[in-house]
Amino acid sequence: MTKTAILALQNTNTLSLAAAVDPLRAANRQAEAALYDWQFATPAQTDVHLTSGLTVPAAPLHRVTSCDLLILVAGFDVPEQATPALLSSIRRLTAPNTCLMAIDGGAWLAAKAGLLDGHYATTHWEDLSDFTTTFPNITLQNARYVTSGKRWTSSGAAPTLDMMLHLIETQHGARLSAQVAAGFIHTRAPASTDPQLRHPNARTHSALTRRAHVLMENALDSPLPIPEIAKQLGLSARSLQSHFKSVLGISPKAHYLSLRLAEANRLIKNTKTPLHTIALATGFTSQSSLARIHTKAYGKSPRATRASLHFAR
DSSP states (O other): OEEEEEEEOTTOOHHHHHHHHHHHHHHHHHHTSOOEEEEEEBSSSSOEEOTTSOEEOOOBGGGOOOOSEEEEEEOSOHHHHOOHHHHHHHHHHOOTTOEEEEEETHHHHHHHTTOSTTSEEOOOGGGHHHHHHHOTTSEEOOSSEEEETTEEEESSHHHHHHHHHHHHHHHHOHHHHHHHHHHTTOOOOOOTTSOOOOSTTGGGOOHHHHHHHHHHHTTSSSOOOHHHHHHHTTOOHHHHHHHHHHHTSSOHHHHHHHHHHHHHHHHHHHOOOOHHHHHHHTTOSSHHHHHHHHHHHHSSOHHHHHHTOOOOO
Protein backbone atom coordinates (compact mmCIF):
# COMPACT_ATOMS: atom_id res chain seq x y z
CA MET A 1 0.00 0.00 0.00
CA THR A 2 1.26 3.49 -0.88
CA LYS A 3 0.87 5.71 2.17
CA THR A 4 0.00 9.17 0.85
CA ALA A 5 -0.18 12.63 2.41
CA ILE A 6 -1.97 15.35 0.43
CA LEU A 7 -1.26 18.92 1.52
CA ALA A 8 -3.80 21.53 0.40
CA LEU A 9 -3.05 25.23 0.78
CA GLN A 10 -5.54 28.05 1.14
CA ASN A 11 -7.10 29.12 -2.18
CA THR A 12 -6.27 25.84 -3.90
CA ASN A 13 -8.34 25.08 -6.98
CA THR A 14 -10.86 22.34 -6.22
CA LEU A 15 -10.30 20.58 -9.53
CA SER A 16 -6.55 20.36 -8.91
CA LEU A 17 -7.13 18.68 -5.56
CA ALA A 18 -9.73 16.30 -7.00
CA ALA A 19 -7.45 15.38 -9.90
CA ALA A 20 -4.77 14.39 -7.40
CA VAL A 21 -6.85 12.22 -5.10
CA ASP A 22 -9.72 10.75 -7.09
CA PRO A 23 -7.56 8.63 -9.42
CA LEU A 24 -6.14 6.96 -6.29
CA ARG A 25 -9.65 6.22 -5.07
CA ALA A 26 -10.58 4.88 -8.51
CA ALA A 27 -7.46 2.69 -8.63
CA ASN A 28 -8.47 1.06 -5.34
CA ARG A 29 -11.96 0.45 -6.69
CA GLN A 30 -10.84 -1.00 -10.00
CA ALA A 31 -8.19 -3.21 -8.39
CA GLU A 32 -10.56 -4.23 -5.56
CA ALA A 33 -7.62 -3.71 -3.24
CA ALA A 34 -6.27 -0.99 -0.99
CA LEU A 35 -3.39 0.08 -3.21
CA TYR A 36 -3.40 3.65 -1.93
CA ASP A 37 -4.15 5.07 1.48
CA TRP A 38 -4.24 8.85 1.93
CA GLN A 39 -4.80 11.57 4.44
CA PHE A 40 -5.38 15.26 3.84
CA ALA A 41 -3.18 17.82 5.54
CA THR A 42 -3.23 21.58 6.03
CA PRO A 43 -0.39 24.04 6.61
CA ALA A 44 -1.49 24.82 10.18
CA GLN A 45 -4.22 24.28 12.75
CA THR A 46 -6.69 26.12 10.53
CA ASP A 47 -9.28 24.91 8.04
CA VAL A 48 -8.29 25.35 4.40
CA HIS A 49 -10.83 26.98 2.10
CA LEU A 50 -10.66 26.00 -1.57
CA THR A 51 -11.52 28.44 -4.34
CA SER A 52 -14.95 26.84 -4.74
CA GLY A 53 -15.84 27.38 -1.08
CA LEU A 54 -15.28 23.76 -0.05
CA THR A 55 -13.33 23.27 3.16
CA VAL A 56 -10.53 20.89 4.13
CA PRO A 57 -10.69 20.48 7.93
CA ALA A 58 -7.58 21.46 9.84
CA ALA A 59 -5.00 18.66 9.98
CA PRO A 60 -1.51 20.17 10.39
CA LEU A 61 1.15 18.61 8.21
CA HIS A 62 3.62 18.52 11.10
CA ARG A 63 1.52 15.74 12.66
CA VAL A 64 2.15 13.42 9.70
CA THR A 65 4.97 11.08 10.70
CA SER A 66 5.89 9.58 7.32
CA CYS A 67 4.57 8.84 3.83
CA ASP A 68 5.55 7.13 0.62
CA LEU A 69 3.94 9.78 -1.57
CA LEU A 70 3.70 13.46 -0.66
CA ILE A 71 1.43 15.61 -2.83
CA LEU A 72 1.54 19.41 -2.57
CA VAL A 73 -1.48 21.15 -4.09
CA ALA A 74 -1.59 24.93 -4.19
CA GLY A 75 -3.12 27.75 -6.19
CA PHE A 76 -2.95 31.37 -5.11
CA ASP A 77 -1.04 33.20 -2.38
CA VAL A 78 1.62 30.51 -2.05
CA PRO A 79 4.54 32.73 -0.87
CA GLU A 80 2.51 34.04 2.07
CA GLN A 81 1.76 30.49 3.20
CA ALA A 82 5.27 29.08 2.80
CA THR A 83 6.24 29.49 6.44
CA PRO A 84 9.55 28.11 7.76
CA ALA A 85 7.61 25.56 9.82
CA LEU A 86 5.68 24.31 6.79
CA LEU A 87 8.81 24.06 4.62
CA SER A 88 10.54 22.16 7.43
CA SER A 89 7.70 19.62 7.56
CA ILE A 90 7.83 19.16 3.79
CA ARG A 91 11.59 18.54 3.90
CA ARG A 92 11.20 16.07 6.78
CA LEU A 93 8.58 14.04 4.95
CA THR A 94 10.52 13.97 1.67
CA ALA A 95 12.73 11.04 2.57
CA PRO A 96 15.03 9.51 -0.09
CA ASN A 97 12.38 6.97 -1.16
CA THR A 98 9.44 9.39 -0.97
CA CYS A 99 7.90 10.47 -4.26
CA LEU A 100 7.15 14.19 -4.14
CA MET A 101 4.40 15.54 -6.38
CA ALA A 102 3.83 19.27 -6.71
CA ILE A 103 0.71 20.52 -8.47
CA ASP A 104 0.18 24.03 -9.88
CA GLY A 105 1.48 26.41 -7.17
CA GLY A 106 2.78 23.40 -5.27
CA ALA A 107 5.89 23.55 -7.46
CA TRP A 108 6.71 26.93 -5.93
CA LEU A 109 6.37 25.42 -2.46
CA ALA A 110 8.63 22.46 -3.30
CA ALA A 111 11.17 24.81 -4.88
CA LYS A 112 11.15 27.10 -1.87
CA ALA A 113 11.90 24.07 0.29
CA GLY A 114 14.93 23.37 -1.92
CA LEU A 115 13.55 20.02 -3.06
CA LEU A 116 13.61 20.68 -6.82
CA ASP A 117 17.19 21.93 -7.11
CA GLY A 118 18.99 20.08 -9.89
CA HIS A 119 15.72 18.68 -11.24
CA TYR A 120 13.50 19.32 -14.23
CA ALA A 121 10.11 20.79 -13.31
CA THR A 122 7.10 22.69 -14.55
CA THR A 123 4.46 24.99 -13.13
CA HIS A 124 1.41 26.86 -14.36
CA TRP A 125 2.13 29.01 -17.42
CA GLU A 126 1.21 32.19 -15.52
CA ASP A 127 4.19 31.62 -13.23
CA LEU A 128 6.82 30.31 -15.66
CA SER A 129 8.73 33.58 -15.98
CA ASP A 130 8.82 34.43 -12.26
CA PHE A 131 9.67 30.84 -11.35
CA THR A 132 12.70 30.78 -13.65
CA THR A 133 14.01 34.01 -12.17
CA THR A 134 13.40 32.99 -8.56
CA PHE A 135 14.76 29.44 -8.78
CA PRO A 136 17.74 29.38 -11.19
CA ASN A 137 18.92 25.95 -9.96
CA ILE A 138 15.81 24.26 -11.39
CA THR A 139 15.49 23.45 -15.09
CA LEU A 140 12.00 24.69 -15.85
CA GLN A 141 10.10 23.27 -18.80
CA ASN A 142 6.93 24.57 -20.42
CA ALA A 143 5.18 21.20 -20.25
CA ARG A 144 1.94 19.73 -18.96
CA TYR A 145 3.73 17.63 -16.37
CA VAL A 146 7.32 16.60 -15.74
CA THR A 147 8.82 13.57 -14.00
CA SER A 148 12.37 13.94 -12.73
CA GLY A 149 13.40 11.01 -10.58
CA LYS A 150 11.31 11.15 -7.41
CA ARG A 151 10.19 14.71 -8.19
CA TRP A 152 6.99 15.06 -10.23
CA THR A 153 5.42 18.41 -11.07
CA SER A 154 2.19 19.30 -12.85
CA SER A 155 1.13 22.62 -14.33
CA GLY A 156 -2.55 22.41 -13.40
CA ALA A 157 -5.68 20.34 -12.92
CA ALA A 158 -6.07 18.59 -16.29
CA PRO A 159 -2.41 17.54 -16.57
CA THR A 160 -2.60 16.27 -12.98
CA LEU A 161 -5.14 13.63 -13.99
CA ASP A 162 -2.72 12.44 -16.68
CA MET A 163 0.16 12.49 -14.20
CA MET A 164 -1.77 10.38 -11.70
CA LEU A 165 -2.68 7.90 -14.42
CA HIS A 166 1.03 7.70 -15.27
CA LEU A 167 1.81 7.04 -11.60
CA ILE A 168 -0.75 4.23 -11.46
CA GLU A 169 0.68 2.72 -14.64
CA THR A 170 4.22 2.95 -13.28
CA GLN A 171 3.30 1.30 -9.99
CA HIS A 172 0.56 -1.13 -11.01
CA GLY A 173 0.59 -1.53 -14.78
CA ALA A 174 -1.00 -0.13 -17.92
CA ARG A 175 -4.17 -2.22 -17.61
CA LEU A 176 -5.19 -0.71 -14.28
CA SER A 177 -4.31 2.79 -15.47
CA ALA A 178 -6.49 2.29 -18.55
CA GLN A 179 -9.37 1.07 -16.39
CA VAL A 180 -9.13 4.16 -14.20
CA ALA A 181 -9.00 6.42 -17.28
CA ALA A 182 -12.06 4.67 -18.74
CA GLY A 183 -13.92 5.23 -15.47
CA PHE A 184 -13.43 8.96 -15.95
CA ILE A 185 -14.28 8.65 -19.67
CA HIS A 186 -10.80 9.99 -20.31
CA THR A 187 -9.97 8.69 -23.76
CA ARG A 188 -7.15 10.82 -25.10
CA ALA A 189 -4.19 12.01 -23.10
CA PRO A 190 -1.83 14.59 -24.66
CA ALA A 191 1.86 13.96 -24.22
CA SER A 192 3.29 15.14 -20.91
CA THR A 193 5.83 17.23 -22.83
CA ASP A 194 3.20 19.12 -24.84
CA PRO A 195 3.63 22.84 -24.13
CA GLN A 196 0.99 24.71 -22.19
CA LEU A 197 -0.98 26.96 -24.54
CA ARG A 198 -2.57 29.98 -22.92
CA HIS A 199 -4.81 31.03 -25.80
CA PRO A 200 -8.51 30.05 -25.78
CA ASN A 201 -8.32 28.79 -29.38
CA ALA A 202 -5.69 26.18 -28.46
CA ARG A 203 -7.98 23.22 -29.24
CA THR A 204 -8.62 24.38 -32.80
CA HIS A 205 -4.96 24.50 -33.83
CA SER A 206 -3.45 22.38 -36.55
CA ALA A 207 0.01 20.96 -35.98
CA LEU A 208 1.47 23.85 -37.97
CA THR A 209 -0.40 26.71 -36.30
CA ARG A 210 0.39 25.13 -32.93
CA ARG A 211 4.12 25.28 -33.71
CA ALA A 212 3.78 28.89 -34.81
CA HIS A 213 1.75 29.63 -31.69
CA VAL A 214 4.53 28.29 -29.46
CA LEU A 215 7.12 30.45 -31.24
CA MET A 216 4.88 33.46 -30.66
CA GLU A 217 4.30 32.68 -26.99
CA ASN A 218 8.03 32.37 -26.44
CA ALA A 219 8.61 35.86 -27.85
CA LEU A 220 5.82 38.05 -26.50
CA ASP A 221 8.18 40.79 -25.35
CA SER A 222 10.08 41.05 -28.64
CA PRO A 223 7.62 39.92 -31.34
CA LEU A 224 9.17 37.98 -34.18
CA PRO A 225 8.44 39.19 -37.72
CA ILE A 226 5.93 36.91 -39.43
CA PRO A 227 8.40 36.09 -42.25
CA GLU A 228 10.89 34.93 -39.60
CA ILE A 229 8.28 32.65 -38.01
CA ALA A 230 7.47 31.24 -41.44
CA LYS A 231 11.17 30.66 -42.12
CA GLN A 232 11.59 28.74 -38.86
CA LEU A 233 8.66 26.55 -39.88
CA GLY A 234 10.08 25.96 -43.36
CA LEU A 235 7.33 27.92 -45.11
CA SER A 236 6.88 31.10 -47.08
CA ALA A 237 5.12 33.98 -45.33
CA ARG A 238 2.31 33.64 -47.89
CA SER A 239 1.81 29.93 -47.08
CA LEU A 240 1.74 30.62 -43.35
CA GLN A 241 -0.80 33.40 -43.88
CA SER A 242 -3.02 31.11 -45.93
CA HIS A 243 -2.80 28.27 -43.42
CA PHE A 244 -3.72 30.50 -40.46
CA LYS A 245 -6.68 31.87 -42.39
CA SER A 246 -7.97 28.40 -43.24
CA VAL A 247 -7.48 26.91 -39.73
CA LEU A 248 -8.11 29.80 -37.33
CA GLY A 249 -9.86 32.31 -39.58
CA ILE A 250 -7.40 35.09 -38.79
CA SER A 251 -3.97 36.15 -39.95
CA PRO A 252 -0.77 35.20 -38.09
CA LYS A 253 -0.30 38.88 -37.22
CA ALA A 254 -3.77 39.12 -35.68
CA HIS A 255 -3.23 35.90 -33.73
CA TYR A 256 0.11 37.16 -32.42
CA LEU A 257 -1.48 40.44 -31.32
CA SER A 258 -4.29 38.59 -29.52
CA LEU A 259 -1.69 36.56 -27.58
CA ARG A 260 0.23 39.65 -26.53
CA LEU A 261 -2.94 41.50 -25.61
CA ALA A 262 -4.32 38.56 -23.61
CA GLU A 263 -1.08 38.34 -21.62
CA ALA A 264 -1.10 42.10 -21.01
CA ASN A 265 -4.70 41.90 -19.80
CA ARG A 266 -3.81 39.06 -17.43
CA LEU A 267 -0.90 41.02 -15.96
CA ILE A 268 -3.08 44.10 -15.57
CA LYS A 269 -5.74 42.15 -13.70
CA ASN A 270 -3.66 39.76 -11.62
CA THR A 271 -0.45 41.59 -10.75
CA LYS A 272 0.75 44.95 -9.50
CA THR A 273 3.36 45.25 -12.25
CA PRO A 274 3.59 48.87 -13.48
CA LEU A 275 1.64 49.44 -16.67
CA HIS A 276 4.65 50.69 -18.64
CA THR A 277 6.51 47.47 -17.68
CA ILE A 278 3.56 45.37 -18.83
CA ALA A 279 3.53 47.21 -22.14
CA LEU A 280 7.21 46.44 -22.78
CA ALA A 281 6.87 42.84 -21.54
CA THR A 282 4.16 42.17 -24.12
CA GLY A 283 5.83 43.80 -27.10
CA PHE A 284 4.11 47.18 -27.17
CA THR A 285 6.28 50.18 -27.88
CA SER A 286 4.76 52.30 -25.12
CA GLN A 287 2.13 52.39 -22.40
CA SER A 288 -0.05 54.61 -24.58
CA SER A 289 0.11 52.10 -27.44
CA LEU A 290 -1.04 49.33 -25.10
CA ALA A 291 -3.78 51.55 -23.70
CA ARG A 292 -5.18 52.30 -27.13
CA ILE A 293 -5.32 48.68 -28.27
CA HIS A 294 -6.50 47.37 -24.90
CA THR A 295 -9.38 49.87 -24.82
CA LYS A 296 -10.45 48.85 -28.31
CA ALA A 297 -10.36 45.13 -27.44
CA TYR A 298 -11.79 45.16 -23.91
CA GLY A 299 -13.73 48.40 -23.70
CA LYS A 300 -11.59 49.73 -20.85
CA SER A 301 -8.13 51.20 -20.58
CA PRO A 302 -5.54 49.27 -18.56
CA ARG A 303 -5.73 51.89 -15.82
CA ALA A 304 -9.54 51.70 -15.63
CA THR A 305 -9.44 47.90 -15.68
CA ARG A 306 -6.99 47.78 -12.80
CA ALA A 307 -8.88 50.37 -10.78
CA SER A 308 -12.01 48.23 -10.85
CA LEU A 309 -10.35 45.09 -9.48
CA HIS A 310 -9.08 43.73 -6.20
CA PHE A 311 -5.79 41.89 -6.63
CA ALA A 312 -6.09 38.14 -6.18
CA ARG A 313 -2.45 37.62 -5.26
